[in-house]
Amino acid sequence: MDFTFTEDQQLLADSVATFLHREVTPERIRASWEGEGSDTRLWQQLVELGLPAMLVPEEHGGLGMNELDFIQIAQECGRVALAEPLVEMAMIATPMLAQLAAGSQPCARVLQQIAAGEARVAIGHPLNPAVADAGIADWLLLASGREVHLVPSDAATLIRQDSVDPSRRLYTPEWDRTAPTYRVAGEEAGAAAWCAALNRGAVLNAALLLGLAQGMVAQSVTYAGDREQFGRPIGANQAVKHHMANCAVQAEFARSPIYRAAYAVAQDPARAHIAASHAKLAAGEAALLAAKNAIQVHGAMGYTWECNLHIWAKRAWALEKNWGDAGFHQERLHAWLLEDTTDIGAEHTFDYPAPEALDSAA
Amino acid sequence: MKVLVAVKRVVDYNVKVRAKADGSDVDLNNVKMAINPFCEIAVEEAVRLKEAGVATEVIAVSVGGKACQEQIRTALALGADRGIQVETESGVEPLVVAKLLKGVVDKEQPQLVILGKQSIDGDNNQTGQMLGALTGMPQGTFASEITVNGEKLKVTREIDGGLQTLSLSLPAIVTTDLRLNEPRYASLPNIMKAKKKQLDVLTPADLGVEVTRHLTQVKVQPPAERQAGIKVEDVAQLVDKLKNEAKVI
Numbered sequence: 001m002d003f004t005f006t007e008d009q010q011l012l013a014d015s016v017a018t019f020l021h022r023e024v025t026p027e028r029i030r031a032s033w034e035g036e037g038s039d040t041r042l043w044q045q046l047v048e049l050g051l052p053a054m055l056v057p058e059e060h061g062g063l064g065m066n067e068l069d070f071i072q073i074a075q076e077c078g079r080v081a082l083a084e085p086l087v088e089m090a091m092i093a094t095p096m097l098a099q100l101a102a103g104s105q106p107c108a109r110v111l112q113q114i115a116a117g118e119a120r121v122a123i124g125h126p127l128n129p130a131v132a133d134a135g136i137a138d139w140l141l142l143a144s145g146r147e148v149h150l151v152p153s154d155a156a157t158l159i160r161q162d163s164v165d166p167s168r169r170l171y172t173p174e175w176d177r178t179a180p181t182y183r184v185a186g187e188e189a190g191a192a193a194w195c196a197a198l199n200r201g202a203v204l205n206a207a208l209l210l211g212l213a214q215g216m217v218a219q220s221v222t223y224a225g226d227r228e229q230f231g232r233p234i235g236a237n238q239a240v241k242h243h244m245a246n247c248a249v250q251a252e253f254a255r256s257p258i259y260r261a262a263y264a265v266a267q268d269p270a271r272a273h274i275a276a277s278h279a280k281l282a283a284g285e286a287a288l289l290a291a292k293n294a295i296q297v298h299g300a301m302g303y304t305w306e307c308n309l310h311i312w313a314k315r316a317w318a319l320e321k322n323w324g325d326a327g328f329h330q331e332r333l334h335a336w337l338l339e340d341t342t343d344i345g346a347e348h349t350f351d352y353p354a355p356e357a358l359d360s361a362a
Numbered sequence: 363m364k365v366l367v368a369v370k371r372v373v374d375y376n377v378k379v380r381a382k383a384d385g386s387d388v389d390l391n392n393v394k395m396a397i398n399p400f401c402e403i404a405v406e407e408a409v410r411l412k413e414a415g416v417a418t419e420v421i422a423v424s425v426g427g428k429a430c431q432e433q434i435r436t437a438l439a440l441g442a443d444r445g446i447q448v449e450t451e452s453g454v455e456p457l458v459v460a461k462l463l464k465g466v467v468d469k470e471q472p473q474l475v476i477l478g479k480q481s482i483d484g485d486n487n488q489t490g491q492m493l494g495a496l497t498g499m500p501q502g503t504f505a506s507e508i509t510v511n512g513e514k515l516k517v518t519r520e521i522d523g524g525l526q527t528l529s530l531s532l533p534a535i536v537t538t539d540l541r542l543n544e545p546r547y548a549s550l551p552n553i554m555k556a557k558k559k560q561l562d563v564l565t566p567a568d569l570g571v572e573v574t575r576h577l578t579q580v581k582v583q584p585p586a587e588r589q590a591g592i593k594v595e596d597v598a599q600l601v602d603k604l605k606n607e608a609k610v611i
Contacts, residue, residue, distance in 0.1 A: 008557070012550055015439075018396075019547045021376070050550035063550060 003259070005072065013072035017079075019049060024080040026308040032083050033166045038136040039084065046086055047117035055094045060101065060108060061115035067091060067200065071262035074204050078211020079218075081311045083167035085122065085133040089114070091204045093121040093141055096148075096197045104184040106150050110139050122153075125197055127324055130161045130170035144177045148185035148193055151175045155182075165318040167311070196269060201323035202276040203261045206283035210258055212316045213251040213283070213290035219309060220244055220297040227299075234297075243293040250289050254282035274336050277329035284326055287316035363510070363532075365408040365417045366472035368463060369401040369437050371430040372483040381582045388483070388582055397433040400478025402440075403538040406545040407508065408476050409441035416510045417474070419443050423466050425450055425459050431561060438556035439548035445561040446470075448569065455577050456484070460492035465569025467497055472533065474515065479504055479537040490537035500530040503537040 005013070023045060032039045046052065054070055056062020074087045094114055101108040113119035122137035124130075134140055135158055140151045151173070158171040175182065185193055221244055224235030234240050261279035264272040291313040295302035302309050320326070336342055373379055373388070374396040382389045397405075411417040422437035423446040424430040434445035448462045467475060480487035494501035502508070502517030506525070509516040515530040520539050548556070566573050594600045604611045 008554065011435075011553060015548055015550070015553055045547070048549060049547055054550060063554075 003263075005068075009069055009072065012069065013076065016049065016051065016073045017076040019045070020076050020080045020082060024082050026081075026311055029081060029083050029167060029311055038133075043084055043120075044117075046084060051086055052090050052094070052117060052120075053115040055090055055098070056111050056115040057098050057101075060098070060111040062094075062111070066266040067095070067203065068259075068262045068266045071203070071207050071259060074207035075211040075214075075258075078208035078213075078315075079215040081167070081212065081215060081315055085120070085136075087204050087208060088123060088132060088201075089121050089137075092197050092200045093123040095200060096123065096141060096193055097121070097150075099193050099196060100148060100185050100189065103189070104150075106181075107184050110150065113138070123197065124173060125194060125201060125323065127198060127201075127328070128322055130163075130172055131158075132168050132170055132322075134158050134171040134173055135160075135169050140173055140175075142173060142175065143190070143194060144183075146187045146190040146194065147183055148190045149175070149177070149182040150184045151182050163318060165314040167315065168318055195273075196265075198323065199261075199265055199269070199272045199276040202280040202329065203258065203265055203272075205319050205323045206254070206258045206261065206276075206279040209280075209283035209287035209316060209319055210251055210254050212312050212319070213247065213254070213287040216287075216290040216294040216309065216312045216316070217244055217247045217251065219312070220247075220294040224297055240297055243297060247286070247290040247293050250286040254279070254286040257282045273332060277324070277332045280324060280329045281326060281333070284320040288320055291316045363411075363417050363474060364419045364421065364470065364472040365411060366421050366423060366463075366467065366470055366475045367401070367404050367408045367437065367442065368459075368475070368477040368489070369405060369422050369424045369430075369433050370398040370478070370481045370483075371395050371424065371426055371433045372398045372481050375399055375482055381584050385581050385583055387579065395429070395432070397436050398478050398481045398483075400480060400482070400538050400540070401433075401437075402478075402545045403540070403542050404476040404478050404536075405437045405440050405442060406543045407536075407538060408474075409546075410543065411474075411510065412441065412443075421446060421470060421472065423448065423463065425454055425462050427451060434561060435556050436548065438559045438561070439553045440546065441552070442559075444559055447561065447563045449563055449565055450573055454573060455575065456486045456488040457492055457576065458571070458573050459489050460496055461571045462566060462569055462573075463489070463493050464496040465566075465571050466564075467493070467499075469569070474510075474532060475499070475535045477535070477537050479539055490535055494535045497535070499533050499535050501535040501537070502528050502530055504539040505536050506539050506541045508536055508542070 023042065028039060050063060053062040054065045058064035070091050074091060077087050097107045097111050101111055110119055110121060114121065119138040120136060121139045121141060122131050122134040123141040124143060126143045131140065134153065137153050140153055140156055142149045142151055156173040156175040158173055161170040161172055163170045224240050225233050227234050257279040261275035264275040294309055295313060298307060298309055301307045374394040377393055380389045405422060408417060408420045412420050420442040421444055422434050422442040424434050425448045431447055434447060438445055446466060477490040479490065490501060490503060502519060504519045505517045506520045507518035513532050515532055515534050517528045517530060517536060519526045519528065594603065
């Protein structure tokens with residue numbers, strides 16, 4: 001089997017990466033902190049590129065792509081520390097609306113608005129303590145028990161919460177949970193939708209974390225090559241370069257589980273929860289290590305507001321706890337590993353005959 | 363009006379290029395390649411002419427190996443209607459490129475040919491002018507603004523000390539300067555559509571051109587490392603250093 005990305009997927013990722021690296025600068029991110037946390041011009045550019053519409057089904061005016069098409073783009077968004085809530089909206093909220101659209105006219109209408117670039121949606125999963133970027137959203141996907149409510153943002157009261165990452169504006173929403181017009185999925189359909197959203201959220205966060213880790217490694221390697229002490233670059237010292245090599249290796253080991261998880265979410269949702277948890281754990285570890293070592297490599301500067309590194313480091317600290325922290329995902333993996341019916345081993349991975357079958361054949 | 367746009371595959375402008383260890387050429391191994399920025403401006407201008415209803419068809423043409431189809435596809439994603447690749451080995455010199463482009467001009471009969479003023483790899487700044495000489499078409503180089511008015515083309519050129527405005531009769535050749543426009547990014551739907559657009563491959567023989575080499579690259583070496591600057595205490599010290607050390611005043 002060929003698991004490499006298709007030519008189209010690679011082309012799309014390269015094109016978006018070029019755009020992001022040219023347009024999303026630390027100066028632009030810092031400027032967005034001064035306002036309401038949104039760079040309107042940048043969002044408009046993202047809409048013009050067609051990014052929010054990628055996962056909107058074609059019957060609702062979108063491009064009808066899937067999570068695997070988007071995963072490298074999410075990684076690039078992390079690499080530049082994109083502050084706009086593109087990934088959360090395009091890869092979690094939009095597929096959730098698509099999942100519910102068959103039985104809900106409001107979901108179908110909002111999907112069309114997303115495809116046309118006319119609406120933004122923020123999602124409040126029960127696992128997350130606050131709703132990110134609800135203040136700039138037009139619609140909120142919220143949980144009331146297991147039900148899914150689609151609430152116009154002006155019908156909710158948003159209470160601002162503190163965040164370690166100035167790019168992520170967090171809110172606790174309050175709304176009329178008894179209003180029947182908001183309910184777009186009942187208990188059963190809602191539970192399935194929230195479960196699928198959790199897996200997508202874990203995978204996309206993993207991709208963002210991987211991108212953040214790679215971004216921090218790149219900055220630190222550049223800094224270690226430029227900064228000289230005692231007549232030579234500090235990167236020439238093993239104590240520095242081995243730290244960054246460890247980070248690069250950790251990030252590389254996170255890449256395959258993330259791509260596998262994106263494939264599982266898109267093609268094999270029944271087994272996606274395991275792949276998603278594996279990806280989130282691997283990427284979380286890589287990002288935390290990269291943040292820790294990058295700060296050390298930058299010396300005292302790495303800890304300051306003036307140094308851009310903190311934009312990446314704080315995002316990594318925030319996202320590592322989002323969509324399930326390490327404990328939550330370890331617990332999911334442990335529970336699965338200890339099930340009697342768990343299909344692990346070579347015979348499940350490569351379609352090899354089970355050892356017992358080989359014995360009996362002999 | 364049919365518009366022909368030439369695009370070249372070059373090293374991405376963000377890449378810090380290195381010479382090969384033996385000094386024979388620039389090292390292109392694992393280097394990101396992209397459309398030449400001036401060519402990108404040329405494509406953007408052609409697409410804007412089409413959007414304004416002035417141009418009816420935009421054709422992107424490139425000369426080089428199979429890899430340059432990537433840059434033609436980029437031009438198609440930006441809005442060109444079809445592409446032509448003239449298949450040659452890479453590193454063809456400007457005179458040969460101009461001859462090949464003349465062959466394409468003869469075949470397609472465009473009313474306007476837009477090229478970048480130079481490519482950021484060779485920095486030759488020759489192809490547009492050579493094409494003008496070969497075709498006999500009037501040329502407006504270093505264009506910072508162009509306006510089509512019937513059978514006339516008004517080209518504003520950036521020259522030393524100001525702007526020069528020329529009036530050219532169509533068909534004509536224009537080479538683009540940096541400030542002509544700001545190219546757009548290709549949207550994802552257009553990238554997908556570009557895959558389905560027509561891309562013809564021609565050989566130099568199809569155009570009746572013989573690819574010959576007149577130039578030999580002798581050596582490639584990086585520029586000498588600049589020495590670190592110093593901070594001066596005051597203006598008087600700066601003037602003193604400029605006068606006595608740098609000897610520039």
